[in-house]
Amino acid sequence: MSPTSRYATCAGYEIHYLEWGAPDAPVVIAWHGLARTARDMDELAAHLAPRYRVICPDTIGRGLSQWARAPEAEYCLSFYARIAADLFDQLAIESAHWVGTSMGGAVGTVCASGLFEPQLKGRIRSLLLNDNAPRLADAALERIKAYAGHPPSFGSVRELEAFFRQVYQPYGWLSDSQWRRLTESSTRRLPDGRVTPHYDPAMVQQFTHHTNDYLIWDHYDALDIPVLCLRGVDSDLVLREVTAEMLTRGPGARGQAQVVEVPGCGHAPALNVPEHYALVDGLLARAA
Incomplete structure (x- = not known):
C-alpha cells in the first residue's frame, strides 16, 4: 500500500502530510522527530494502514512543509500544537491515536493535555512516546542544540x-x-x-528562545489516556529515573502508563520491525 501526498494550510503555513489507509478508518497520527520527516513513519504506517487511517505530517520547517517566518516564536511546542489542532479540524478528525518519535511524542503530549489547545482535549485516545518523556537529559539536549543549528x-x-x-x-x-x-x-x-x-536550521531556536520547552510534566500530569513510553535501552535522552517517575504521577498514578525498554536501540527506535509493531498494536488494542 502506498500513501497519498497532501497539503493543508495550518496556522497560516503550508503543511505537507502523507495519508495512508481508508478515509473512514480509525485515525492514527504518526509524528516524526526533531530533524526528521514524515517518511520516517513509512514502515509503521504501511503496517497499520489495512486497519487505520494514518496521517504523517512534516512539521513546519521540515521536509516539504513551509519554513517559519518568525522562527524564534514559531519553532516551539505550543505552535506545533496549534498546527496539529488546525490539521485535526481540516481533516475532520474527531479523535485519533498518537504515535510520536522524540519531538513528535512531546507534540502529542501537549496536544493531548489540552493546555495549549483546549479543543484537542479528549480527542487523543492514546499516546505512544517513542523515546520521549516529560523531562529530557540536559546533556543530550545540549548535544542536539550543538548540531541541529549547523547541519x-x-x-x-x-x-x-x-x-x-x-x-x-x-x-x-x-x-x-x-x-x-x-x-x-x-x-x-x-x-x-x-x-x-x-530542514530549516533556524528550528534550533526552539532551544535558545524556549529553553524549557521540553519540560512538560504539567502536560503529562493532565493526561487521562493510555500512555506507552518506549525507551531505547541505550538512550541518552530519556533517563530511567524519569521513566520511573512517569509511572508514579499523571496517567502512571492512574494505572494508564507503561514503560518498555527496546533492545538494540538508543535514541530512537525506528519502529520498522515486527517487534516494534507489536508494541504499537498492543497500545492501540488497549485503547480501543
Whole structure:
C-alpha cells in the first residue's frame, strides 16, 4: 500500500502530510522527530494502514512543509500544537491515536493535555512516546542544540547517507533500501550544489528562545489516556529515573502508563520491525 501526498494550510503555513489507509478508518497520527520527516513513519504506517487511517505530517520547517517566518516564536511546542489542532479540524478528525518519535511524542503530549489547545482535549485516545518523556537529559539536549543549528553539507548524496548511517545508528536495524530512502527523503541541495539535511536550521531556536520547552510534566500530569513510553535501552535522552517517575504521577498514578525498554536501540527506535509493531498494536488494542 502506498500513501497519498497532501497539503493543508495550518496556522497560516503550508503543511505537507502523507495519508495512508481508508478515509473512514480509525485515525492514527504518526509524528516524526526533531530533524526528521514524515517518511520516517513509512514502515509503521504501511503496517497499520489495512486497519487505520494514518496521517504523517512534516512539521513546519521540515521536509516539504513551509519554513517559519518568525522562527524564534514559531519553532516551539505550543505552535506545533496549534498546527496539529488546525490539521485535526481540516481533516475532520474527531479523535485519533498518537504515535510520536522524540519531538513528535512531546507534540502529542501537549496536544493531548489540552493546555495549549483546549479543543484537542479528549480527542487523543492514546499516546505512544517513542523515546520521549516529560523531562529530557540536559546533556543530550545540549548535544542536539550543538548540531541541529549547523547541519553539515556534503559533495554527494552517498556521503550524506554515510553521515546519516553514523548519526542515526541508535535507530537500530534498517535495511540498505531503508537507509537510502531515509537519505533521499531528507536531502536538499544548497545553492552551491552541495547536499544537506532537509530542514530549516533556524528550528534550533526552539532551544535558545524556549529553553524549557521540553519540560512538560504539567502536560503529562493532565493526561487521562493510555500512555506507552518506549525507551531505547541505550538512550541518552530519556533517563530511567524519569521513566520511573512517569509511572508514579499523571496517567502512571492512574494505572494508564507503561514503560518498555527496546533492545538494540538508543535514541530512537525506528519502529520498522515486527517487534516494534507489536508494541504499537498492543497500545492501540488497549485503547480501543
